[in-house]
Amino acid sequence: MAKKSYSFYPGCSSQKAASSSNYQVSVDTMCKELDIELNEIPDWNCCSASIGYAGGGELPRLALSARNMALSEEAHPGQDIVATCAACWLSTKETQERLHNDSDLLAETNTALAEAGLKLKNDKKVRHMVEVLIEDLGYEELGKHVKKPLEGLKIAGYVGCQTNRPFGIAGESFENPKYLDKLIETVGAEACDNYEKKVSCCGGALAFSEPEKSQALIKDIIESAYDNGADMLVTPCPVCQMNTEVYQDQINAKYGTKFKLPVVYYSTLLSVAYGKSAKEAALDGQIIRAKQLEDIASK
Amino acid sequence: MSDYNQNMIEKYRGSFLKEVEANVEEGDWVKMCMQCGVCSGSCPLGPHWEHPPQEIFMMIRANKREEVLESSSMWMCTSCYNCIARCPRGLPITHIMHGLATYAKRLGLQPKEQPTAKFAQLFWDNLSKTGRVNELKLGLSLYFMNGFSEGVKTSLKMKDIGLGMMKTKRMSPMEFFGGHKCKDTKGFQAMLKKAQELEEARIGKSGS
Known part of the structure; x- marks a missing residue:
């Protein structure tokens, strides 16, 4: 192209x-x-x-x-x-x-x-x-570059709010958009089809001003990913990524959970599948390390 | 009570709906609400609203001016846009809530210790200084927004998250000394000042 x-x-x-x-x-x-x-x-x-x-x-x-x-x-x-x-x-x-x-x-x-x-x-x-990827290039083209399929990984596509509502991605529904699942499958991993918290809110900016209320929302987002057998979350949004990754320890302390779920960007996922190094895929930016992706990247 | 608030009370005496239509962002949509309650049921922080959006719309029509503007309700909006996506009448509910919050703040009626009202102001002050958000300074000002001793406590509680962010190079103590900004800060600030003047002239707040 x-x-x-x-x-x-x-x-x-x-x-x-x-x-x-x-x-x-x-x-x-x-x-x-x-x-x-x-x-x-x-x-x-x-x-x-x-x-x-x-x-x-x-x-x-x-x-x-x-x-x-x-x-x-x-x-x-x-x-x-x-x-x-x-x-x-x-x-x-x-x-x-x-x-x-x-x-x-x-x-x-x-x-x-x-x-x-x-x-x-x-x-x-x-x-x-994401629109550039799926509209201007398309899943087929994105798949052609895969050198290391992410086989054996199960990933929950956490779309969140603002890439989904009110505009969203053309052709997708607000309640169950599929593009992230399709991207996960394009790189050879398995998507959690029934991930209930796919479009639920993480609290957004209110994670700063209303930490307890927001962390209750985040807890449900992580818990549902575990319930669906996910190895990690993938997201297209910086606020979603940060909120669902950095508060897991505080949530564990409050709710007695044992969360340690990596949360990565779709671009990290694609970079690893495209055969790039851990550094190029920014895996060193994970506070909760994505060990399985590190292993694939170093193969 | 601010002069501006007093002026508005006198100008719209008896019709809070008209006041909202004329002064609140997207306020002219309020009368379109048909009280189905889908917005309230769709809100992620629904249970925490003093009055959920559906109720706010009815209260506006019922002239409950102070109850609406002094409420912490609108400050519960996480901007998830669920209500907008689902409203059968197509009301831009998220924007109306933001607009009501802006208006309450302008009138000086927002709850004094409302954390999101404080944080949102800190965010604006932070970005409007240099054109770009300085995350380190924003975080610190948030921790210390309720005074020094609480600030120290919050900072200690957040220590591990801060260390994690620094270890992964997603935060830098150097941001405290300057940090990212627009080159044309002067033009940026002049633009904001002009925008503010134009808006104040439109809403009759200039000089107050």
Whole structure:
């Protein structure tokens, strides 16, 4: 396949020494293998995720994503915007939709953008990396690159919320999207077909402000994966990954459980199956080591 | 009580629905609710809401202004979008809840010790300074948001998670000294300031 080029919005958590820097490492590895070129939007800013609303009103929040889109239009004309973070993707897509439907808001947004010397046309497609994989490349192409099928692994595809609702992936249902299961099968592993917590919420940003309430949700997500015989979780979202991985010890202390379930990104899974090293697949970014993937990577 | 709150009470005396329609993000959708309750039943933190979304919509129509705006309810929204995906009337419920939270905060009516209200403000302050979130500073400001002694306690409780993040290079103490930011911080801040001015002019808050 010919090289595909995109205007890339990495987001705050993907930066060096930030909480999903391991996601970025594995995405880079995966994209190199698949001949996907990611051109970083110059000087991008935070999208304020879904939690900026206490301090920022509607227009300031819209201006954040509008600035990123305007910078992308300027630097990478003709290229779709692609985000790897669920919240980045959602905020940008929501901004695009709202400004598309409300010309007064678009005019005000452009007045604000002018202060930074920018102007928004708002005519780009905003897409998640998963859409690039399954729509622009397709499962067949993704499968062709597999050098080490992940045979014998059983994996629960934890889709979570924001890559699934309200926009989701075209052709998938909100209640039982299948794309992550299909990706798991594409790399030769077995997907947990009946994983009940596939689209349940991990608490999102409220894991910080309401830890007990959120950890109760996370407990159910992990427990259900174990009930379904999963060796690990795989997810497309940085907040899902972090929440379901880092609090397992605290949950164990509170509920008397013995959780130690690795949680990896789809890009780590693909990188390992594509024969890349543990480092290239960012397995050294796992707080709960994914031992089975390390073994496959070192074979 | 803030002047802004007083002005709004006088302006919309007797019609909280009209007040919400005019001042709350996506507020003009509220009247479309048909009280089926699917939103409340779909919310992951449903049991923790003082008044679940369905009830909030009815309370708005019933003029329960203070009960709604002073409630901790809207601050329970995790932004999972279940309610939006399932609402048979297509109400953008997540956005309405965020909008009500924003409005309550603007009026100074949000519960004073509401942890998500505090955290969301910290998040905004953090990102609007440099254009990008500094996760280390955000985490520390969160731990210490209820004072020093509680901050030390929380930090100790979170120590192992912090160490795990540092060991895997997903957090760095160096972020404390500067860290990631936009190059055009000046333009970024000027843009936000202008956006804020335009919005305040629209909602009649300027000068208050």
